Amino acid sequence: MKMIQEKYKGFATVLAYAIAPLSGIAVDLYSPSLPAMARDLHVSVLNMQASVSIYLVFYGISQLFVGILLDSFGRHRLNLISLLIFSLSSFAIAAIPNIHVIYILRAIQGVSIGIVLVAKRAFLVDMFNGDKLKHALSVLTIVWSIGPITAPFIGGYLQTSFGWKYNFYFLGAASMVGFILDWIFSGETLHAPAKFHFRQIAANYSKMLGTFDFILSITLSGLAYGVAMIFTLTSPFLIEHTFHYNSVTVGYSLLVVGLGWLSGNLLGKALIKIDLNKKIFIANIVQFTTLALMILFFRIAPNLYTLIGFTFFIVMASAFIFNNSFTYSLSRFPKMAGIAGGLVGGFTYILLSGITYLLLLFIPVTELMSLAWYDLILVGGISIVFVSFVRGRRKQVALKSASCPG
Structure with missing residues (x-):
């Protein structure tokens, strides 16, 4: 097994940060092309959006179990194989424009890139500890957010200039470059692989799944990310069909909202030492306030600028919540990094x-208010889960104090 060389550790760390955003880019790059793909493949809007959902489901499922393999057999080899599969499947999607084939290949891509992302998270846990680990994981979420910013912008131009297939050619080429560089410069970082004991693994899963604050912090992450994802999935149709702009404008719009996501992550990192409960409470209030203003302006001034302007701040607050809750859950079980990272990403x-x-199934994308309803449901869900999270942590502190008197 090829162990990582000391002289390449710095570059390998940068490479891990560079490869991780592929998981998000795989969605956001072709989002401006969704309407064109629906037309070319003669399928409905919901059928085309389902290609994203299929990818995300298998992306999540793979992360639930891959941590066991990474902790038992190492990170590097599985990472390389998965990168290669992801690259080849990207080229295959462009070569075989059939919706059912795309569904299958997107499922394969979800599994493969899920393995890559968990491997890179575990790589960082192997390389750092303590406050440096929290810093590294926070940086990872920030770097990862570059994907939603740059990918739609690039995808919009690729769609306008060459067509939707070139989004997947781009994905294939980028992941192939990552595969080659990782093969040359990176290596194995797990020095003491865990023995594959089913009972111990089951006990670890049981411990994590029974940890109330861990599960709720994951739920917060999913809801917060959902605010950004629902805009990514619906904005191409709203902007093209409601306002009659082209895919380049969609790309620019997603770029602006992506900057909101990056800003929220950067703010989360900058305020990492402030009380977690206080931060998330304030961010949730900002979400509700901005959402109320957005609904008002959708009634009196429905245009692209009000859509993007208010969404920017709602997504920024969501990214702030995501950064804090995701970092909290990832660092909750540092001694079981592979399994923990898999559960966090998977769920x-x-x-x-x-x-x-x-x-999308129950509230079709027909008008601007559809987006407002999506956001209201998600932001309301964040509030409910956050209240449960705070109460759960208080109970944990009370029980710990009661068990350790004096």
Whole structure:
């Protein structure tokens, strides 16, 4: 097994940060092309959006179990194989424009990139500890957010200039470059693989799944990310069909909202030492306030600028909540990084895909108020889960104090 070399550790860490955003780029790059793909493949809007949901479901499912393999057999080899599969499947989607084939290949991509992301998270946990680990994981969420910013912008131009297939050619080429560089410069970071004991693994899963604050922090992450994802899925249709702009404008709009996501993550990192409950409470109030103003302006001044302007701040507050809750859950079990990272990512994206698909199924994208209803449901869900999270943590503190008198 090829262990990582000391002289390459710095570059390998940068490479981990560079590869991780592929999981988000795989959705956001072709989001401006969704209307064109629906037309070319002769399918409905919901059928085309389902390709995203399928990807997210399998992306989440793979993360639930891959942590066991990464903790038992190492990170590097599985990471390389998965990167190669992701690259080849991207080229295959462009070569075989059939909705059912795309569904299958998107499922394969979800599994493969899920393995890559958990491997890179575990890589960082192997390389850092303590406050440096929290810093590294927070940086990872910030770097990951670059995908939603740049991908739709690039995708909009690729769609306008060459067509939707070139989004997948781009994905294939980018992941192939990542595969080659990772093969050359990275290596195994797990020095003491855990023995594959089913009972111990089951006990670890049981411990994590029975930890109330851990599960609720994951739920917060899924709901917060859902606010950004629902805009990514609906904005191409709203902007093209309601306001009659092209896919380049969709790309620019997603770029602006993506900057909101990045700003929220940066703010989350900057305020990392402030009390978690206080931060999330204030961010949730900002969400409700901005959402109320957005609904008002949708009635009196429905245009692209009000859509993007208010969504920017709602998504920014959501990213702030996501950064804090995701970092909290990832660092909750540092001694079981592979399994914990898999559960965090897995449940977050399974929840994300389920919520977004159900919202789109029961509230069709017909007008601007559809987006307002989506946001109201998600932001309300964040409030409910947050209240439960706060109460759960208080009970944990009370029980701990009672068990350790004096």
